[in-house]
Amino acid sequence: MKILVPIKRVVDYNVRVRVKSDGSGVETEGVKMSINPFDEIALEEALRIKEAGKAEEVIVCSIGSKDCQQQLRTGLAMGADRALHVLTDDEVQPLAAARALLKLVEKEDPKIVFLGKQAIDDDCNQTGQMLAALWQRPQATFASKVDLDGEIATVTREVDAGLETLEVDLPAVLTSDLRLNEPRFVKLPDIMKAKRKPLEEIALAELGVDAGPALETTAFEPPPKRAGGRMLESVQELVDELKNKGLL
Amino acid sequence: MTSILIIAQHEDGTLNPATAKTLSGALQVGAEAIDIAVFAEPGSVVAGQAAKLDGVRRVVAVEDAAFKHPTAARLAPEIAALATDYSHVFGPSTTFGKDLMPRAAALLGVNQVSDIQQVIDARTFKRPIYAGNAIVTVRVPDEAIVVATIRSASFAAAPEGGDAAEIDARPAAAEDPGHTRYVRLESGGGDGPDLQTADRVVSGGRALGSAENFQLIYGFAEKMGAAVGASRAAVDAGYVPNELQVGQTGKIIAPELYFAIGISGAIQHLTGIKDAGTIVAINKDAEAPIFEIADYGLVGDLFDVIPELEKLV
Numbered sequence: 352m353k354i355l356v357p358i359k360r361v362v363d364y365n366v367r368v369r370v371k372s373d374g375s376g377v378e379t380e381g382v383k384m385s386i387n388p389f390d391e392i393a394l395e396e397a398l399r400i401k402e403a404g405k406a407e408e409v410i411v412c413s414i415g416s417k418d419c420q421q422q423l424r425t426g427l428a429m430g431a432d433r434a435l436h437v438l439t440d441d442e443v444q445p446l447a448a449a450r451a452l453l454k455l456v457e458k459e460d461p462k463i464v465f466l467g468k469q470a471i472d473d474d475c476n477q478t479g480q481m482l483a484a485l486w487q488r489p490q491a492t493f494a495s496k497v498d499l500d501g502e503i504a505t506v507t508r509e510v511d512a513g514l515e516t517l518e519v520d521l522p523a524v525l526t527s528d529l530r531l532n533e534p535r536f537v538k539l540p541d542i543m544k545a546k547r548k549p550l551e552e553i554a555l556a557e558l559g560v561d562a563g564p565a566l567e568t569t570a571f572e573p574p575p576k577r578a579g580g581r582m583l584e585s586v587q588e589l590v591d592e593l594k595n596k597g598l599l
Numbered sequence: 600m601t602s603i604l605i606i607a608q609h610e611d612g613t614l615n616p617a618t619a620k621t622l623s624g625a626l627q628v629g630a631e632a633i634d635i636a637v638f639a640e641p642g643s644v645v646a647g648q649a650a651k652l653d654g655v656r657r658v659v660a661v662e663d664a665a666f667k668h669p670t671a672a673r674l675a676p677e678i679a680a681l682a683t684d685y686s687h688v689f690g691p692s693t694t695f696g697k698d699l700m701p702r703a704a705a706l707l708g709v710n711q712v713s714d715i716q717q718v719i720d721a722r723t724f725k726r727p728i729y730a731g732n733a734i735v736t737v738r739v740p741d742e743a744i745v746v747a748t749i750r751s752a753s754f755a756a757a758p759e760g761g762d763a764a765e766i767d768a769r770p771a772a773a774e775d776p777g778h779t780r781y782v783r784l785e786s787g788g789g790d791g792p793d794l795q796t797a798d799r800v801v802s803g804g805r806a807l808g809s810a811e812n813f814q815l816i817y818g819f820a821e822k823m824g825a826a827v828g829a830s831r832a833a834v835d836a837g838y839v840p841n842e843l844q845v846g847q848t849g850k851i852i853a854p855e856l857y858f859a860i861g862i863s864g865a866i867q868h869l870t871g872i873k874d875a876g877t878i879v880a881i882n883k884d885a886e887a888p889i890f891e892i893a894d895y896g897l898v899g900d901l902f903d904v905i906p907e908l909e910k911l912v
Contacts, residue, residue: 362729367732368729368732369733370732377728377729377732444710445701445710445711446705446708446709446710449705473728474713474714474730475701476697477701477710477711479701480705481702481704482705483671483672483702484701484702484703484706487776489672489778490698492671492698493694493697493698508694510698510842511693511694511695511795511842511850512784512786512842513784513786513840513842514785514786514841514842515781515783516783516784517780517781519778520777520778520779523778529848530841563709563710564710564739564742564743565710565740566712566738567737567738568737568738569723569737570735570736571735571736572735573733574727574731574732574733574734574873577878579890579891579892580893580896581896582890582896582897582898586897586904586907586911589897589908590912593856596877598855598856598876598877599912
């Protein structure tokens, strides 16, 4: 069986993102870019499934500009077998991404599409659920544990109330939460090897995807700052302050 | 006409407070009508609870035995079928809403507006991106139905009041696809107030040092009638279960009173609490970033401070 892992190129997790002074966007010039961390966890899980002998092939894919190929190469260095790059310089919103991924699903016929639960740039948390809807297949989102048994996946999900377990028939869409695994580090020989792995380019326009009605972003602003308070000297002073404010 | 359908969340026969918060967001849109859809098993009392909320025109009660533990795959087609009568469909930005609403949005052929924190007008909203490091204003084009999730921490719960809304009971519109089956829910969080909706929250961090020591936090929280939370570091260290994590990758909360105890204040934690009313920080390290946003800071060893605090409150 095949596992398809869509990965997104995003500003690295450790970069403190700032809104441009003219409010036209966030500063992305010259900042480090990486695989979206949740997607990296999804890829790691797919690789572990393959290493456990339960999948034959792991395919990474990405939608975006030529630069995404850096992240696809990283995915190949982690251990993916080949890569698909849907090339576009336009902004791709979740619905368009899900529709493009459905085209790749039709082409590759994977048993599992494994995504991150959300991208850490737009924080939308939509694409996996949308793909599952369009594909008319099960979804198990926010996964913290995945067990495969033949054509059935048993998935533990991190929900507000605790841990929910779902059983889904394959093919299915899974999305990873933070604690599913810890992704491996890429070693230098693997980076060299990854250069020789196949990477297929497909123009987004060729897929014939209707992007649907796009949301228009009209303004960017920094978050309102919380005014700092004051330092107190004693527990008694703290209790008095809270009592004065009617909080105790 | 602007009309909004709200998707209710409920557990064990009780309407989740996130539903009333979603209603607050909907009330700011200025719609002619707001209805609430309740998907529940036959005989459920949840529709009656939703009907008491002030400002609701009608409760659409769709009953099916499968709705005791509803899955997104089962509910999304039901929502898509109901949505044709509305200009907006809102759900709570809880794991229930985050799982479900995008699936419904895709069936309706639109992008979702995730995590609305402010309503500007019927089609324009503010939402956080980059873990709250930037806020964007987004506009939904005129021809599209507005599908959105409402960030619970940004809206107070709408009150009950007035006359109960009428309840329009309907059978399910879609078949169960059968491919997605609920197995179980395990909850390790204990019996205290619900972290997501509590007025008071006491959170502990890595400085607690062990699961045993974390009992100090549980004890103080119980004394305060507060829910227990934790930093990501404390969760990663195994002191408490995952669902107690407060922060961008955990729960985003807005209690009236928040205690951050032994928490240094990583940005991802601060993102989860910045809508809190009053933040109290207790930490040994006077340079900890938590003090930059706390209303009251106290430098000290938590193992001395908490017992003293417990005596005085």
